[in-house]
Each structure stands twice: as C-alpha cells, then as structure tokens.
Amino acid sequence: MTSMLSKIKSIEIRACRGGDELEEFDTVAAVKLPGGSRPDFTVVTITTEDGVQGTSFGFGAQDAKAAAAAMSQVKPFFIGRSAHDSAKNMKDFEIYDRRWNHVPIYAYAPFDNACWDIVGKMAHLPVYKVLGAAREKVPLYVSSMFLDGPEDYARQALEVKAKGYKGYKLHPPGGLDLDIACYRAVRAAVGDDFTLMADPVIMASYEEALKAGRELERLGYKWLEEPLLDVNLNGLKKLREKLDIPICGTEVIAGNQYSVAHCIKEGIVDIVRTDVSWRAGITAVMKTAHLAEAHGVQCELHTTIYHGLEQVQLHPSLAISNCEFFETLYPFDDFLFGTKTQLNIVDGYVMAPVGEGLCIEYDWDFIDKHTVAVL
Template identity: 30%
Template structure:
C-alpha cells in the first residue's frame, strides 16, 4: 500500500462523429475530465468522467479546488474509504450530477491504480463473472434520422454481428414512432432485439398510451419514459404495460435505485458509472439489481462498461456509442456480436497521451 503523492487533471472536449438527437436534446460534445493519480511507489492510475456539453468546467473546478487536494497523502489502496471520504466531504452537494461526475473521475482512477498494481484487469478484479457481453448499437437510431437511413444502418449493424439496436422515440405523433419501429422490424426480421428510448419526454398518461401502442412490436424495453425522479409514475406505468421499463442513466445515487427496485418501478437497470459516482457505487447497484433478479444494461461509456459488465453475472448488454476513439490507441473489441473486456491490467483503456495533449482545452493541472 502506498500514499497518494500527486494528482494530474486534464480536460478534453470531444466532438461526436455523428449527429445525436433525442426527444429532448442534442448531444453536442463530450466534455471529458481525465484524472491521473500517482502514488509514492510511482505507480499511476487514470480515470475519467463526462458531460454531454454542459457542466464540464464545473466538474473540473470541483476536482481541482476541492476533491484532489483532500486525497494527497491518503492511502490509494483503500478505494472504498477514499470514496466515502469524498462523499462525506461533499455531503452538502450530494446526491447531485456535478458531484457524482467528479467522484467518478477519481474513483475510476483509483480502481485503475489498484488493478495495475495487482496486475489484473478490472473485469477480474471486480468480480470476474463473464468473458463477453452482447452488444447493441444506438448510433443509427437517433430521432432525426430518416426511417430509410435508420433501416440501412440497422441492417449494416446486424451484418457486422450486432445483436440489437436502439431507436429513439418521441415524435409528436406517436404513430410515427410506431411506423419507424415497424419498418425496422420488417427489415431486420425476428431474432434481432429492438430497444426504444424516450429520454424522459413523456408524462404518465402519455407514456401509458404510447406503451400500449408499442406492445405489439415486442420491443426489448422502453427506456426513460418519464423524468427520472418520478418513481410513482414509473410504478403506474410498469403496472399498466407488458413492456420492460428501463431506467438509470439519469439517476445519481444507489439509494434511488433501491427505491425503484423495491417498488417494482423498473425491470431493467441502466446504471451509468460516471453519473452514479464511480465503479464503487456502480458495483453496489449492479449487485442490488441481481438480488431483485433484474438485468444491468448500462448507459453509454462502453469502453469502461464492457469490463464492469463482465465483472457481474446479471449484465445483459453493452451499449455501442464510440466516443473515446480520438484519444485512445485501441477501441473496444467486438467479436460475434459480443463485447470483450481487455485482458490488460487496469480499466482496459489504452490512452493516447499525445492525442490527449493535442485536443486538451487547457494545460494539465497538478495537485501535490
């Protein structure tokens, strides 16, 4: 065990390679704070977090001004203790998006450091439950994409071995959503999963009506139909439809997941490692979902989630949305429609530091 000697913090702003829109917003950029923790042995671990275009500088200020200085001189091996220390230190701003995102950058760096010193990949260190996890794509299903183009992209994904695709919904006329989904199903045939995502666009009455229109299509799930803090609304919807209801990308505390699960308000958990506050709480949510016999299908961050999904037995899908390609040397490995976690010690992300330096918004900050 060794104490933390210094922490380096970088900030890059990555632009999506394709236009991304849903029922409530556009994904204009991925603001990406990157944290590297160096211990007294000279070993290092790197983690990161993200936003979809706003709030990244607020996360950076919290990291630089508050969280990183607190960790200097503390034991890097005590990852749970470090997470709880920072959670208590920020108790006045938790649970909340900015704090959770900042905690995630540090926690993922500590896990990377722990795994590297142990000589083990994350998926083994955190559980070692699976060797591969099925993958589905979201990149061809954005709301603005014409039906014909969406069909073309989905057929291409199927030909590449993908086992499913997600289609964004939330057109003003719900029958237009249905028509788009029917067209995709007719093109890809049976045996290929189709998921839907409303991105919190509906109220309860509308969600129930739309869900009933979607039921004959046998979709894999209805994702984020309501605002994420409306647990009672999700209970009513879950009781009113046969569709699996998926939630999680906009939930920032394990306690909220507990309420969803205990009240039968969802049937798929999509916990996001950055938005929940790191690997430490992500694993708790995944294991909690397992006790309810519910699958974990995390949101975004495929480069990190592939290892976490392989670590737990109830992970069912990895979502394909590539975003780290410009700043990594090697992308996520996919074989026969399944994502394969990296065997390398650490998180399994091969950072390209020269590329990071080229796209960095500012010079790195070092806390000692």
C-alpha cells in the first residue's frame, strides 16, 4: 500500500526549445512577442520513493537553459520532502530562498504543481476536487499577442467573437495614439455588447496611462491591466484614484500573497492577478485568491502561456469563487504543444478535466525531441 507520507526521491528538470530548430536564437528580437513561433519551456518531473510521479510544465523565459538553471537551485530543497506538505514547503522555502538563492519568481511553481499532481493521483481525484471545487466550467476570454495595427486587432476580435469566446483582451502595439486607435477599432468591430479588456504591459508614463484609461472608459472596456510597472505602487494608486475603469495588476510583483495584501490594503489596484507559473504554483494561487476574496476583491488568473500549464491552472480556477474568467493567449497554435490532452472548450467555457491528479497526458515524443538539457 502506498504511504501518504512517501517522500520525494528524485527530480528531473528539462530545458526545452519551443521551435523545431534547437540552436540559440535572438532573444533581443524575441521580446517583441509578435506571435508566430513556439516559446521555450521547461518540464519538471518529481518521483516519490513509492514511484508515484508528478509533472508540470514551467516557464522557459527567452532561454529555457537559463530558466532551468534557475530551477536547479530549487531542486535540492524538495528532495526528501513530502508532496503532501504544500503549505510547509512554501513556508520553509521562504528561508531557503532568502539565504542567498533569490531565484526568479517563476522558479518554484513547477515543483509545487508537480507535487499537487502526485497528491491528486494518490487520492484518485482531479486536483480541483482535492482543492474543493467551486464550479465545473469557467468562461474563457483570449488575449492577443502584439499585432501591427487597428485592422489586425479588429479582424482578430471578430474571429474570437464568432467562436463564442466570452471576451477579448488587446496587448496593443505601443505608443499612445496607435494604442487608442486599436482600442477604438476593436470596439467598433465587435459592438457594445462584447467584453473587451486592455493590457498595454507598461505604458511610457503615468500621463499616457491616464489618457488611455479615459478613452477606455468611454469605450466601455472592462479593465485596464498593468498600465504601469507592478512595482510602481504610487503611480498605480494615483491612476486608480483618477480613473473609474478598474485597474488590474500584481501579476509579476514578487512576494505573492504578502505583496498582494499590501496592494489591496493600500488601494493600489482594483483587481489582483496570480497564476500557477509566475506566482509560485497552485499553493500560492489559492492563498492569494482566498486573501482577495476575504477583502471583496476579484482575483483574475493570468495566462500561463503554454496550454500544458493552462491545464494545470484550470484546477485552481475551478476551485476559486472570485475569478470571473479563464485566460489564454490567441491564436492557440503557438502554445498548443507538449501534451496529448487539451483544454475542453464548449460554448465559450473551459470545462472541468476528467481523470486523476492534474489530468494531463504529456506528449513525451515532442518533449524528448525538443529537450536541449536535463538537470
């Protein structure tokens, strides 16, 4: 009989190139994020003493080898620990990381997610049921990459609306006048009854963010996301006080629930963000969501980029009451790889998965072909 206290025996970290060409590439050009290519990714697999395995995709940044190297600092921490001790592991890691590790914000998450995969498998339940299900489906909105101009966004938004998805979020190309032209074109294309959001991923200044926010209010957009750096707390607070459109943020600020608590208390943003990739995994997502719920604040889960990770994120999404939507990047083709299972989308909703653990079947042939390092 498998022991519920089985300890972690081994961990494998894979660095994987997204593209079919496995050599190095131009990371300076890649940060423009135009879409049209598969991003790098990592894969973490944890094995217990009893042979139970848990696996999770992880963030690959612009170079999976560098991302995997950062994750290798986390690997020794988990050896010998129990996959069932998620709260203890997260708390103990605070000290481990502070003592001169200082890993990137994405490094811890795949280990935590893989542990939850083990927990679900050993309970013979999907993870969202272990967490405590709140629902069986989540409304889906999709987000653009950085396109060229108004016509491109309008065309894509119409395509998204026709598919029955519940909303569309623009990542505009940059520059206040061009961004506003894109916002206007999309609203004109889809009409007033379709949900739209805006995420400029940092504007040039507070003044430009204020002008964009005023126009988005006029156009009836649902929220303005990350108009300024998440750590620009004073600027965000001032912007929130001046605008009626909700300000959404905290997706990349360090500190997880601690920093989010401060942002809620001080009125920095209206809607908080978290996810199972950049925000320390399922355990931290649940902590952050419950914290926000206790303060009457929405906690919208930020896309994890890869559909292999979106399938992980679906579990806390189904166990959270104060999250309205599920987000994926669009079009799907660039991010739909590495798994045989896929998100089950019906009438614009992402449906609950069926199975045990994270309910993901990995495409190991694809992963093997794209692995450039194993740590």
